[in-house]
Structures are given as structure tokens and as C-alpha cells.
Amino acid sequence: MSSKDRILGRIRRALPDSPAPEIPRDYLHVHGARTPAERTDLLAAHLAEYRAVVHRTDEEGLPALIARLLADRGARSVLVPPGLPPHWLPAEGPVRVPDRADSTPHELDRVDSVVTGCALAVAETGTIVLDAGPDQGRRRITLIPDHHICVVRVPDQVVDSVPQALPLLDPTRPLTWISGPSATSDIELDRVEGVHGPRTLEVVLMGSQ
Numbered sequence: 001m002s003s004k005d006r007i008l009g010r011i012r013r014a015l016p017d018s019p020a021p022e023i024p025r026d027y028l029h030v031h032g033a034r035t036p037a038e039r040t041d042l043l044a045a046h047l048a049e050y051r052a053v054v055h056r057t058d059e060e061g062l063p064a065l066i067a068r069l070l071a072d073r074g075a076r077s078v079l080v081p082p083g084l085p086p087h088w089l090p091a092e093g094p095v096r097v098p099d100r101a102d103s104t105p106h107e108l109d110r111v112d113s114v115v116t117g118c119a120l121a122v123a124e125t126g127t128i129v130l131d132a133g134p135d136q137g138r139r140r141i142t143l144i145p146d147h148h149i150c151v152v153r154v155p156d157q158v159v160d161s162v163p164q165a166l167p168l169l170d171p172t173r174p175l176t177w178i179s180g181p182s183a184t185s186d187i188e189l190d191r192v193e194g195v196h197g198p199r200t201l202e203v204v205l206m207g208s209q
Contacts, residue, residue, distance in 0.1 A: 114148050
């Protein structure tokens with residue numbers, strides 16, 4: 001008998017025969033009632049607190065806005081997921097780089113920007129959730145390039161809380177939860193951005209004006 005088997009045997013003998021108690025699920029699923037507009041405003045406020053740059057537009061104005069954001073960034077190349085609506089990007093602009101399985105981290109690091117959609121967004125936490133859907137691409141394309149433009153369809157893709165979000169997500173998919181640009185702090189609380197993800201996150205809230 002191995003050490004592992006002996007340890008597991010002791011744990012089994014120490015456990016009571018009665019079944020595990022029920023986990024209480026009576027917590028609040030949302031903190032207050034909000035209109036779709038109030039939900040979107042709360043999301044925008046929390047995103048800004050996390051130092052994401054928030055923009056608002058409608059679908060007609062989206063291509064011009066994305067073109068301006070890429071131009072302001074000086075982007076010469078932009079990563080494009082396979083299912084991103086083609087009309088979101090300007091016809092004339094940075095070189096479009098497809099999301100390929102064989103792209104190396106060094107190749108992705110040379111890309112200036114990435115534009116994606118999202119699975120949904122959580123207003124109470126200011127969180128964007130990606131699930132590697134067709135308009136989002138592989139997880140790594142939003143972790144390596146330094147500039148991420150993420151489009152959220154409002155109000156359809158915005159929920160109030162995490163408990164509301166979880167039933168809408170597929171737990172078998174690679175979920176990425178983003179609250180602002182990548183950042184970390186050392187023991188002296190000196191904030192450093194861009195350590196393990198994009199240094200700049202721009203969120204476009206696209207809906208009817």
C-alpha cells in the first residue's frame with residue numbers, strides 16, 4: 001500500500017456515514033432592480049473604475065469608431081477572429097491577421113491590436129466574459145496582443161450579476177473573465193499593467209442610440 005492509499009484510507013474512515021449537507025443557495029441573485037439603460041450605465045461605470053476605456057455607439061457608427069481607435073493607436077496590424085462581422089472593421093486600415101491555430105506567441109506579440117465580440121458582460125462587477133465563440137477566437141489572442149477592443153451588444157449581452165451570468169454560460173468552454181486591462185501589484189501596491197494580458201482594454205458598448 002502506498003502513502004497515498006494510506007492517507008486516503010484514513011480520510012475515508014474519518015468521514016461520517018451521513019450524506020453531505022445541502023449547500024444553501026438562498027443568497028441574493030441581484031442587488032436591486034434596474035432598467036436596461038441603468039444596467040448598461042452601471043457596467044460602464046465599473047469598467048471605467050478598472051481603467052478600461054469605454055465608448056458608446058450604435059451598429060451604424062461602429063466601423064468608424066473602430067477605425068478611429070485603431071488609427072489613434074497607430075495599429076498596423078489587427079487580429080481578427082473568424083466569426084467577427086466583416087463590416088465591423090474598415091475596408092482600408094491595418095493588415096488583418098487571421099486567428100490561426102499554428103500562430104506562435106512571438107507572432108501574436110507582434111500584432112498591434114485585436115478586435116473581438118464577447119459572450120456577455122456583468123454590470124455589478126464590470127466584467128466581460130469571453131468563451132472562445134466565433135467572434136472572439138482563441139483565448140490566447142486576447143492575452144498576448146497589447147491592445148484589445150471588445151464589442152458588447154447592449155442591452156442584450158449585459159446581465160446584472162454573476163449568479164445571472166453563470167446559467168447562460170457553457171462550463172465546458174474556455175471561459176475568460178476580464179475586469180479591466182491586465183494589472184498586478186507588488187507588496188508595496190505599485191500597480192503594473194500588461195503583465196499577463198493587454199495593457200489597454202477598450203470596450204465598445206454597441207446599441208441603439
